[in-house]
Amino acid sequence: MTARNATFSAAALALFLPGVAFSQELTARDAFWSSSDLITVAPNPAAHKSASAHSHSQPASSANATERSSQVAQLVAENGYGAAPHLVRAAQDRLGLRCSLLLRGANGEYNEAAPGAVFHSGDAIRLSFIANQAGYFYVIQQGSTGTWSPIFPPPNSAASANKIAAGQLQTVPSGKRFFLFDQNPGDEKLYVILSRTPIPDIDRAIQNLKGGQPAASPQPQSGNGPMVEAANRIPDAFVQGIASRDLVLVDEQKVDESKKGDPQGEKAIYVVSKASGPDANSQVVLSLDLRHE
DSSP: OOOOOOOOOOOOOOOOOTTOOHHHHOOHHHHHHTOTTOSOOOOOTTOOOGGGGGOOOOOOOOSOHHHHHHHHHHHHHHTTSSSOOOOOGGGTTOOEEEEEEEEEOTTSOEEEEOTTOOBOTTOEEEEEEEESSOEEEEEEEEOTTSOEEEEESOTTOOTTTTEEOTTOEEEESOTTOOEEOOSOOEEEEEEEEEESSOOHHHHHHHHTOOTTOOEEOOOOTTSOOOEEBTTTBBOHHHHHHHHHHTOOOEEEEEEEGGGGTOTTSOEEEEEEESOOSOOTTOEEEEEEEEEEO
16 A cells, blocks of 8 residues: 555544543543553554663553552553553543554654654655554555555455454554555545454455455445445445444544653554443544645
């Protein structure tokens, strides 16, 4: 894939918690890191500070809740995710996603780009994700024709390829690969979907994209379903329907520590579901607009 564009933004709805002063006591970032599933935190490879030499992802103790909270907060700070968060027990079951865009510098190292960054031809980027609970995630890109193509998981991948554990770092693409902005400025959109369970519609549609042959998507109850287009393309209506069908209210927070005088500080977007509890079908959807000038 050739990426094109880059303002980094997210579409989300506000979170309302009765009896809680949101602005003072609970942020999306705090709610994300407060998940009871986060007992390990993978080091952030985009953090290039001397303090990161002490980074580790060892499990936090579960013997004492207060002690565990202190250990998790320490893991977050030491592993390159900014200042230690304020952990909130009320947010333990809120499904959340941390997303950052990594930009390759002149030295070949990748650093987190600030939300709202503008990219240029020749820029190399990667996407970085962390889920605060185990689940399945999907990244789908909209091209200039209005159709969508899967970025992750790729067609014909293993059924569990997009499964992610709590606190695990997932970079797309993985390894030494990256997306490169070409010579054609323009706008594209990405949907990032994190679900506690696989989404059969998307799984089936992606797996049916073989050899550029058209494959029918699952038919909805109305019986008038769209067709998956050839050349690994999925119609706009199909993806929009998936993304909005189970859409839940989320809290969204953009973090840009460079505005506080720390150019190497955390730069990311957090989205956390408003709903709490072990609802197996809950998911969060992040809409990213990439602008290339």
